[in-house]
Amino acid sequence: GQQLNQSPQSMFIQEGEDVSMNCTSSSIFNTWLWYKQDPGEGPVLLIALYKAGELTSNGRLTAQFGITRKDSFLNISASIPSDVGIYFCAGPTTSGTYKYIFGTGTRLKVLA
Amino acid sequence: DSGVTQTPKHLITATGQRVTLRCSPRSGDLSVYWYQQSLDQGLQFLIHYYNGEERAKGNILERFSAQQFPDLHSELNLSSLELGDSALYFCASSVADQNTEAFFGQGTRLTVV
Numbered sequence: 001g002q003q004l005n006q007s008p009q010s011m012f013i014q015e016g017e018d019v020s021m022n023c024t025s026s027s028i029f030n031t032w033l034w035y036k037q038d039p040g041e042g043p044v045l046l047i048a049l050y051k052a053g054e055l056t057s058n059g060r061l062t063a064q065f066g067i068t069r070k071d072s073f074l075n076i077s078a079s080i081p082s083d084v085g086i087y088f089c090a091g092p093t094t095s096g097t098y099k100y101i102f103g104t105g106t107r108l109k110v111l112a
Numbered sequence: 113d114s115g116v117t118q119t120p121k122h123l124i125t126a127t128g129q130r131v132t133l134r135c136s137p138r139s140g141d142l143s144v145y146w147y148q149q150s151l152d153q154g155l156q157f158l159i160h161y162y163n164g165e166e167r168a169k170g171n172i173l174e175r176f177s178a179q180q181f182p183d184l185h186s187e188l189n190l191s192s193l194e195l196g197d198s199a200l201y202f203c204a205s206s207v208a209d210q211n212t213e214a215f216f217g218q219g220t221r222l223t224v225v
Contacts, residue, residue, distance in 0.1 A: 031212075033213060035216075040200075040219075040221070041218060041219070042114065042116075042202055042204075042216035042217050042218050042219050043155070043216045044114070044216070045213055045214070045215060045216075048213045088154070088155065090214075092210055098160075098167060098168050098209070098210055099157050099160065099168045099170060100145055100157060100160065100204075100214060101157055102147075102154055102155040102157070103154070104154050105154050
């Protein structure tokens with residue numbers, strides 16, 4: 001079935017640095033969503049993308065829907081300590097039974 | 113606050129027992145999704161209901177079952193519990209059944225001892 005792979009798996013960055021992460025699939029998606037999860041909490045929706053090539057911002061976060069529809073990117077500018085957490089991409093599958101699946105996650109740690 | 117309510121927040125039970133997790137979706141949302149998240153793992157899709165009907169199943173064990181009631185709340189039943197069932201169980205809801213944003217509850221932490 002369709003899977004979402006995220007990279008990097010984890011990253012340590014200094015406060016103030018910009019962060020980039022991506023999500024790829026072997027098959028196309030029509031919607032890409034990015035979530036952030038704090039320890040022990042539910043994922044919180046950050047950005048939703050619905051159109052190939054779309055670039056959407058939410059404060060310091062910017063996400064892009066890849067032209068091939070097989071990938072998406074999330075950038076965080078000027079990171080701050082509260083950006084720590086796990087970032088997941090997600091989307092509804094487009095083949096077989098409709099399922100809302102999540103990527104493997106990128107764990108972000110910010111060093112003050 | 114996402115508007116999705118899950119109860120209980122924590123549950124400790126013994127192996128072999130049965131538990132029921134409850135989810136109230138956001139007002140107006142017709143879809144409910146259930147996910148399992150084991151320690152330091154990703155979110156594994158279990159099952160999706162839309163307006164009372166099952167729409168999709170993921171890797172849900174036969175010991176697990178779910179339903180969505182006419183008032184749209186949903187319950188996830190876990191039976192013959194094993195130690196490996198210890199995990200966070202999340203419910204999410206969305207307005208429609210396809211290509212829509214899903215909002216998550218705070219989860220139920222299940223510990224099987």
